[in-house]
Structures are given as structure tokens and as C-alpha cells.
Amino acid sequence: MRSIALLGNPDSGDGEAEQVEELLRHAGASVQPFPLDEWRAAAASGAERLVVAGGDGSLGCAAAGAAKEGLPLAVVPTGTANDFAAEIGIPDDTAAACELAVSGEERRTLELGRVGGxxxxxxxxxxxxxxxxxxxxxxxxxxxxxxxxxxxxxxxxxxxxxxxxxxxxxxxxxxxxxxxxxxxxxxxxxxxxxxxxxxxxxxxxxxxxxxxxxxxxxxxxxxxxxxxxxxxxxxxxxxxxxxxxxxxxxxxxxxxxxxxxxxxxxxxxxxxxxxxxxxxxxxxxx
Known part of the structure; x- marks a missing residue:
């Protein structure tokens, strides 16, 4: 069973982030949830993957945590626009994105921008x-x-x-x-x-x-x-x-x-x- 540290922003979009933990478990993962502001602890928790459920504004800190700990990152888009997911090709359906987060094996290496840190x-x-x-x-x-x-x-x-x-x-x-x-x-x-x-x-x-x-x-x-x-x-x-x-x-x-x-x-x-x-x-x- 794949272990996942889940960062969630319940304020994104229509609040679908709250459903993500259940969907990840249904897809076969063991899940440890963390609030978004505990991204450092989530990344350092010992999980095999870091998953973030939220809108575009939630993703930067999750990516920084994944970068620091060398963890693969998966995104479940639950925001309003979800521009990052649309650009990269991540499913906009929450259940499909959760399945990808647990079972996906193909990875893409990306840069991380910073402004004022x-x-x-x-x-x-x-x-x-x-x-x-x-x-x-x-x-x-x-x-x-x-x-x-x-x-x-x-x-x-x-x-x-x-x-x-x-x-x-x-x-x-x-x-x-x-x-x-x-x-x-x-x-x-x-x-x-x-x-x-x-x-x-x-x-x-x-x-x-x-x-x-x-x-x-x-x-x-x-x-x-x-x-x-x-x-x-x-x-x-x-x-x-x-x-x-x-x-x-x-x-x-x-x-x-x-x-x-x-x-x-x-x-x-x-x-x-x-x-x-x-x-x-x-x-x-x-």
C-alpha cells in the first residue's frame, strides 16, 4: 500500500479538497492528512508521495516541500481555475486525479520559481x-x-x-x-x-x-x-x-x-x- 502525505486547502473552489482523503484511500493508499501551512512537516513525514489538493495558489509550497525532501508530487486540482493542472494535463475530475496520484508512475521534472523567497x-x-x-x-x-x-x-x-x-x-x-x-x-x-x-x-x-x-x-x-x-x-x-x-x-x-x-x-x-x-x-x- 502506497503511503501518501496529503496537503489540503478546504477553502479552494467548491470545497472538494475535503473529499480527497477518502478518494485516495479508495484508490489504495494509506493517507496522513496535513493542513496546507504544515507543508514542511508533510514533506518530511516519511511518506512515499506528497499530494496537494487545492487551487493554483496552494501548489507552490507543496512543490517546495517536494523539492526539499526529494519526494514525487501529485496534484489534485480542487480550485476555481486550476491553470497549472490544465497546462500540465492533470485530470480535472477529482476521482481521476486521485487515482493518478496513487497509481501514476510517469513523472515530469519541473523547475520551481521564487519571488521574494x-x-x-x-x-x-x-x-x-x-x-x-x-x-x-x-x-x-x-x-x-x-x-x-x-x-x-x-x-x-x-x-x-x-x-x-x-x-x-x-x-x-x-x-x-x-x-x-x-x-x-x-x-x-x-x-x-x-x-x-x-x-x-x-x-x-x-x-x-x-x-x-x-x-x-x-x-x-x-x-x-x-x-x-x-x-x-x-x-x-x-x-x-x-x-x-x-x-x-x-x-x-x-x-x-x-x-x-x-x-x-x-x-x-x-x-x-x-x-x-x-x-x-x-x-x-x-
């Missing part, structure tokens, strides 16, 4: 993305995954560019206004939007949407929705091992895998620093 798997962004997430929070109960594109539309109609200085591996690539600065691993975000990124290449994908007219912003927003914004004029797209971000206004939030994180929690000497751990952990994918 906080782990992330999809994207960390400043500008439009945090505002869109804030609007989406008020709509999730009524619209589900559609809350994210609707929130993005609202943000695009009311947001203003942020003034920032962005460096890639020590070289300044942008100094001025930007609608959005995104640092990506998988590149999936916002309930189906995406950036061109490879979570297995050991590099962060930096995308800066330069400040411009609101009309052009609508084109950029459509490009992000269909995954082609990098090819548009007014968009900077580079790959980096490290990224540094300086902002004129410290009273901002970053959207980190769908979670709003105050800039003050991530700043070090006035700079937000992003880094990547190549080949950090193994994910059960098949």
Missing part, C-alpha cells in the same frame, strides 16, 4: 493581473472560472500603467511605464490565459507589456487570452535566470499563482527579486 509554479505578475484577480474574487461564487476573464475586462477598463524598472540577469530591459510585468514558469494564469513558457527549461520567462493606449491594451489582453502576446509590438519577451523589479509605488500587490501578495512582503532593499531552481521536483503526470 515565495515559491510559485505558474506566473507572478504586477500591474493588470493583481487588479484582475481582485475583481475576480468577488465573482467566483457566481461565475466560477469565468470570473477571471470578466475580472480582466474590468481591470483593463479602469487600470493605469505602473512605473517600474525591470532587469533580466543584471541587464535593464525596461525602465518606464508598463501595463503588466509577468515572470512565468508554466505561463498559465487567469482561467485560461497563457504566456509562452517552458516549466522544464530551468529559465524564467519575463514578459513586459509596455505602457500604451487603452485601445492597444485590449489587443494585448486578447493576445494573452490566446497565448500569442509575445509576438505583438510593445511587448518585451526574454528568458532569465534572475529578474529584478523596482517600482515607484510600493503600495502595490503582486498576483502570485492567483494569490494577491502585498509588495511589502516581497521587497528586499527596495527590490523584488525572482529566481528559479531548475529541475527542482518531479510531478506525477501519468
Amino acid at each position: 515565495r515559491p510559485f509554479l505558474n506566473v507572478a505578475s504586477i500591474g493588470l493581473a493583481p487588479m484582475a484577480a481582485e475583481h475576480a474574487d468577488d465573482l467566483k461564487s457566481r461565475l466560477g472560472g469565468l470570473a477571471y476573464p470578466v475580472g480582466a475586462i474590468k481591470a483593463g477598463a479602469t487600470a493605469h500603467p505602473v512605473s517600474c524598472r525591470v532587469s533580466c540577469d543584471g541587464e535593464v530591459v525596461h525602465d518606464g511605464e508598463a501595463w503588466q510585468v509577468s515572470v512565468a514558469s508554466t505561463g498559465a494564469f487567469g482561467g485560461g490565459a497563457s504566456l509562452e513558457a517552458d516549466a522544464s527549461d530551468g529559465r524564467l520567462d519575463l514578459v513586459v507589456i509596455e505602457g500604451s493606449s487603452r485601445i492597444r491594451l485590449a489587443k494585448h489582453a486578447y493576445g494573452m487570452r490566446i497565448g500569442s502576446v509575445e509576438g505583438q509590438s510593445g511587448v518585451i519577451d526574454v528568458r532569465c535566470s534572475t529578474v529584478e523589479l523596482r517600482l515607484e509605488d510600493d503600495d502595490e500587490c503582486l498576483n502570485v499563482d492567483g494569490e494577491l501578495v502585498p509588495l511589502a512582503e516581497l521587497l528586499e532593499d527596495g527590490v523584488v527579486r525572482f529566481s528559479v531552481e531548475p529541475a527542482a521536483f518531479e510531478l506525477i503526470v501519468g
Whole structure:
């Protein structure tokens, strides 16, 4: 019988995380449950696998625990958007994802992004993305995954560019206004939007949407929705091992895998620093 340490976030999505323990046992595993904030203890518990049940914002800490202890990680998506699972190809059906978590043998090695020391798997962004997430929070109960594109539309109609200085591996690539600065691993975000990124290449994908007219912003927003914004004029797209971000206004939030994180929690000497751990952990994918 395979032993599993289960990290669960009962606040994700419709609360399906509470059913996961039973489904894992039904699939043939012995399960020791842990609350999400005890991810270090879960990873060090001696289990054969670490399983996390939650939305995108729950996954970074689980991946960090798996990376530290050398454990394979399995994801059971129970959030609203579940962008990571959709990008990687993990089943969105809870029972099927639990079966994969217990019985799957195929693994994929992935990198782990960090912003201010906080782990992330999809994207960390400043500008439009945090505002869109804030609007989406008020709509999730009524619209589900559609809350994210609707929130993005609202943000695009009311947001203003942020003034920032962005460096890639020590070289300044942008100094001025930007609608959005995104640092990506998988590149999936916002309930189906995406950036061109490879979570297995050991590099962060930096995308800066330069400040411009609101009309052009609508084109950029459509490009992000269909995954082609990098090819548009007014968009900077580079790959980096490290990224540094300086902002004129410290009273901002970053959207980190769908979670709003105050800039003050991530700043070090006035700079937000992003880094990547190549080949950090193994994910059960098949």
C-alpha cells in the first residue's frame, strides 16, 4: 500500500479538497492528512508521495516541500481555475486525479520559481493581473472560472500603467511605464490565459507589456487570452535566470499563482527579486 502525505486547502473552489482523503484511500493508499501551512512537516513525514489538493495558489509550497525532501508530487486540482493542472494535463475530475496520484508512475521534472523567497509554479505578475484577480474574487461564487476573464475586462477598463524598472540577469530591459510585468514558469494564469513558457527549461520567462493606449491594451489582453502576446509590438519577451523589479509605488500587490501578495512582503532593499531552481521536483503526470 502506497503511503501518501496529503496537503489540503478546504477553502479552494467548491470545497472538494475535503473529499480527497477518502478518494485516495479508495484508490489504495494509506493517507496522513496535513493542513496546507504544515507543508514542511508533510514533506518530511516519511511518506512515499506528497499530494496537494487545492487551487493554483496552494501548489507552490507543496512543490517546495517536494523539492526539499526529494519526494514525487501529485496534484489534485480542487480550485476555481486550476491553470497549472490544465497546462500540465492533470485530470480535472477529482476521482481521476486521485487515482493518478496513487497509481501514476510517469513523472515530469519541473523547475520551481521564487519571488521574494515565495515559491510559485505558474506566473507572478504586477500591474493588470493583481487588479484582475481582485475583481475576480468577488465573482467566483457566481461565475466560477469565468470570473477571471470578466475580472480582466474590468481591470483593463479602469487600470493605469505602473512605473517600474525591470532587469533580466543584471541587464535593464525596461525602465518606464508598463501595463503588466509577468515572470512565468508554466505561463498559465487567469482561467485560461497563457504566456509562452517552458516549466522544464530551468529559465524564467519575463514578459513586459509596455505602457500604451487603452485601445492597444485590449489587443494585448486578447493576445494573452490566446497565448500569442509575445509576438505583438510593445511587448518585451526574454528568458532569465534572475529578474529584478523596482517600482515607484510600493503600495502595490503582486498576483502570485492567483494569490494577491502585498509588495511589502516581497521587497528586499527596495527590490523584488525572482529566481528559479531548475529541475527542482518531479510531478506525477501519468
